[in-house]
Amino acid sequence: MSQLDILLIVLRVAFGAFVPLCFIAVLVWMERRGAAYFQDRSGPNRANIFGFRAGGLVQNLADAVKLITKEDVVPGHITHKFYFVIAPVIVFLIALVSFAAIPFADVLILDGKEYIMQAIPTDLGILWFLAVAGFAVYGIILAGWSSHNKYGVLGGLRAAAQVISYEIPMGLAVISALIVYGTVNLTEMVQFQGQLLFGFIPMWGVVLQPLGAIIFIVAAFAETNRTPFDLAEGESELVAGFHVEYSSMKFGMFFMGEYVAMFTSSAIIVSLYFGGFQIPWLATDALVNNTRLVSFLLMLLLPVLALLFGAWMSKNNRSHYPRENDPRVREANVYAKIMWGLVIALELLLVIFLISGSGGMAARILTAGLQIVTFLVKVTFMCFVYVWVRWTLPRFRYDQLQKLGWQTLLPLSLLNIFVTSAIVVALS
Amino acid sequence: MSGKIKIMERKGKDLYERLYLIEVFKGMAVTFGHFLSNLLDNSKLYVRHYPEVKPEITARWRGRHRLTKYEDGTMKCVACFMCQTNCPAKCIMIEAGERVDGRTEKMPVRFDIDLLECIYCGYCVEACPMDAIRMDTGIFSVTGDERKSFVLKITDLLETPGAFTEEEYKKGGA
Amino acid sequence: MFADGLFLGFAVLAVLGAAGLVVFRHPMNGAMSFVVTLISLAGLYALLSAKLIFALQLIVYAGAIMSLIVFIIMFLNIQPSDLPKEETKLVYILGGLAVVLPIGLFLAKIVKSLPLSSTAILGNDFGGVKQVGLLLFKDWLVPFEIVSILLLISLIGAVVLAGKKEAVK
Numbered sequence: 099m100s101q102l103d104i105l106l107i108v109l110r111v112a113f114g115a116f117v118p119l120c121f122i123a124v125l126v127w128m129e130r131r132g133a134a135y136f137q138d139r140s141g142p143n144r145a146n147i148f149g150f151r152a153g154g155l156v157q158n159l160a161d162a163v164k165l166i167t168k169e170d171v172v173p174g175h176i177t178h179k180f181y182f183v184i185a186p187v188i189v190f191l192i193a194l195v196s197f198a199a200i201p202f203a204d205v206l207i208l209d210g211k212e213y214i215m216q217a218i219p220t221d222l223g224i225l226w227f228l229a230v231a232g233f234a235v236y237g238i239i240l241a242g243w244s245s246h247n248k249y250g251v252l253g254g255l256r257a258a259a260q261v262i263s264y265e266i267p268m269g270l271a272v273i274s275a276l277i278v279y280g281t282v283n284l285t286e287m288v289q290f291q292g293q294l295l296f297g298f299i300p301m302w303g304v305v306l307q308p309l310g311a312i313i314f315i316v317a318a319f320a321e322t323n324r325t326p327f328d329l330a331e332g333e334s335e336l337v338a339g340f341h342v343e344y345s346s347m348k349f350g351m352f353f354m355g356e357y358v359a360m361f362t363s364s365a366i367i368v369s370l371y372f373g374g375f376q377i378p379w380l381a382t383d384a385l386v387n388n389t390r391l392v393s394f395l396l397m398l399l400l401p402v403l404a405l406l407f408g409a410w411m412s413k414n415n416r417s418h419y420p421r422e423n424d425p426r427v428r429e430a431n432v433y434a435k436i437m438w439g440l441v442i443a444l445e446l447l448l449v450i451f452l453i454s455g456s457g458g459m460a461a462r463i464l465t466a467g468l469q470i471v472t473f474l475v476k477v478t479f480m481c482f483v484y485v486w487v488r489w490t491l492p493r494f495r496y497d498q499l500q501k502l503g504w505q506t507l508l509p510l511s512l513l514n515i516f517v518t519s520a521i522v523v524a525l526s
Numbered sequence: 527m528s529g530k531i532k533i534m535e536r537k538g539k540d541l542y543e544r545l546y547l548i549e550v551f552k553g554m555a556v557t558f559g560h561f562l563s564n565l566l567d568n569s570k571l572y573v574r575h576y577p578e579v580k581p582e583i584t585a586r587w588r589g590r591h592r593l594t595k596y597e598d599g600t601m602k603c604v605a606c607f608m609c610q611t612n613c614p615a616k617c618i619m620i621e622a623g624e625r626v627d628g629r630t631e632k633m634p635v636r637f638d639i640d641l642l643e644c645i646y647c648g649y650c651v652e653a654c655p656m657d658a659i660r661m662d663t664g665i666f667s668v669t670g671d672e673r674k675s676f677v678l679k680i681t682d683l684l685e686t687p688g689a690f691t692e693e694e695y696k697k698g699g700a
Numbered sequence: 701m702f703a704d705g706l707f708l709g710f711a712v713l714a715v716l717g718a719a720g721l722v723v724f725r726h727p728m729n730g731a732m733s734f735v736v737t738l739i740s741l742a743g744l745y746a747l748l749s750a751k752l753i754f755a756l757q758l759i760v761y762a763g764a765i766m767s768l769i770v771f772i773i774m775f776l777n778i779q780p781s782d783l784p785k786e787e788t789k790l791v792y793i794l795g796g797l798a799v800v801l802p803i804g805l806f807l808a809k810i811v812k813s814l815p816l817s818s819t820a821i822l823g824n825d826f827g828g829v830k831q832v833g834l835l836l837f838k839d840w841l842v843p844f845e846i847v848s849i850l851l852l853i854s855l856i857g858a859v860v861l862a863g864k865k866e867a868v869k
Contacts, residue, residue, distance in 0.1 A: 132561065136557045417578070418569045490553050
């Protein structure tokens with residue numbers, strides 16, 4: 099193995115492990131501020147370090163400190179302590195591992211060698227996700243059962259029944275997507291989505307499989323136990339469901355696991371139906387062959403975006419009441435300076451790509467970088483949809499939930515398979 | 527029992543509503559409108575920037591208690607125990623003693639209000655025949671480091687000034 | 701070397717899990733140790749580079765079937781007093797060992813006497829989704845469909861049996 103091989107392995111594994119973890123902070127922040135803005139509130143905006151609030155992100159640090167320093171209670175009535183302790187670990191770990199087979203950039207070709215940009219370079223793709231995601235239910239069942247508590251058991255039962263029954267429409271929706279793409283490998287699927295339909299529409303899964311996309315997204319919401327399918331922790335009837343007996347960082351693991359699962363399922367939705375790392379109309383080859391043009395456009399685009407963001411920040415990052423020598427304005431000025439410093443650094447970086455030109459190693463690296471950014475932007479937007487739905491829709495009743503799963507989604511996904519395979523056979 | 531029976535038309539039966547997704551998207555459009563307008567200009571949020579901007583307290587607001595005084599500075603309370611008897615939370619503890627300023631015969635030597643017990647119902651104010659206890663200090667945030675600090679002594683009660691003029695207080699309906 | 705270590709680890713875990721299934725008194729412990737067996741078996745399949753079987757083992761057996769069983773165990777909410785008393789368990793285990801051990805040793809001897817030359821490394825394409833799919837749907841289509849019809853029959857049978865009970869009521 100050359101040094102390059104080792105560097106890339108380290109980079110990919112680090113990406114697969116740390117990006118979901120970093121996104122926990124972003125998602126918790128997005129959930130809180132998003133919820134606040136959906137409800138015309140302002141959300142957490144007071145926690146600060148030397149007056150820097152980072153738009154409320156510092157609140158997460160305070161929460162982390164709180165959760166870590168809290169007393170870790172294992173109630174005395176719990177007989178199966180091993181399961182009680184291991185359940186949150188299972189939930190968290192499974193959510194993290196299921197991200198491993200999702201590609202975050204196209205196959206990177208350096209020095210004639212191909213590097214598959216996944217944490218685990220397997221071609222199992224979607225099968226890996228289905229295989230690993232099925233284990234998350236063990237964590238929930240064990241947590242609910244070992245809590246030895248009515249609410250815990252009821253929450254665990256609900257969550258488990260829901261996950262098991264929504265795995266079926268999810269799997270069937272995936273099957274119809276597989277018929278279209280002709281592969282289980284997620285990298286190949288996303289490469290397929292880089293093509294153009296009729297020459298001008300990006301061939302995203304959602305264009306080819308609208309019904310499948312809807313079924314898959316609904317099932318993914320149910321799999322992650324998010325609203326409107328969060329009956330497992332319906333506060334009004336079950337207190338907190340399966341994690342009612344958990345405190346301190348054991349609760350924190352469930353909390354983080356939920357957000358990692360949200361990130362992972364957003365990533366899989368994006369990879370299956372929204373073109374994954376593909377930039378619309380700019381497939382990998384187009385990016386590699388037009389490095390000069392792309393980096394020139396980016397150099398133009400960056401300052402414009404920075405200007406808009408700066409204007410938005412100076413308008414909104416200040417106190418909305420009479421206050422002398424407003425510290426928030428000073429804060430915003432510091433942020434603006436940091437932002438412009440970043441913009442200048444990126445511009446200098448892009449100058450290098452502008453000089454080095456197309457086709458070479460630099461072009462490949464730029465392409466991979468752009469694709470990673472695209473992937474993360476898409477995933478972030480999908481996570482925003484999760485938040486958006488959570489603060490819009492009320493919770494389902496339990497019978498409605500099972501009815502939707504078995505009587506609506508299951509027949510629809512079967513129908514979708516038949517229609518899709520008929521069309522694919524007719525066209526080929 | 528016979529009344530006018532009105533049968534409400536049950537919504538959500540036609541296909542358009544039973545599809546559910548269209549209605550979901552409509553709801554999401556509404557919430558997203560709120561989100562976007564708040565994101566672009568957060569000065570329009572329906573929030574009070576609380577510790578800096580205090581809420582307006584009306585004269586009818588039942589805040590922390592105080593004991594009122596005559597113009598010459600002597601207290602109005604005559605230790606009749608009406609408020610203590612009437613208190614549903616049993617948070618008032620009065621000990622009567624001989625009056626030294628010559629107005630009447632009795633006055634409290636001890637008048638404690640345990641704010642952790644108090645439910646701020648205002649019955650003590652209603653019960654007082656001398657208008658000696660009022661809840662018009664305008665203090666709505668009662669905080670402390672220890673339980674002892676929540677027991678108000680007679681000196682605290684006498685020292686706290688009212689937040690309103692006599693006219694405003696009377697107009698408030700007391 | 702690394703693969704040998706992995707094989708040893710997975711094999712030991714599989715056997716231990718199976719033993720746990722038999723030995724543990726509480727059904728949840730039994731079920732969880734069986735899950736360990738199933739996952740180790742999936743690991744063994746992966747070592748044999750049978751990717752599809754690895755994924756299917758995880759999805760179907762370890763993921764779906766066992767989670768249903770664990771779900772049922774949770775649903776029944778078994779208390780310690782509900783468990784049967786197993787005073788003669790040790791006798792049964794020892795007796796079972798006494799019966800099984802000679803057979804196992806005999807089998808081990810047979811396996812040892814097999815010629816070693818037949819172990820050839822198959823191509824890189826072995827065990828992938830496409831290869832197994834082509835085999836199933838070209839060479840073994842009729843048996844495959846017969847098995848699926850068998851499954852359908854059992855499904856209908858289950859529905860009929862479940863429906864009958866209600867009719868009696």
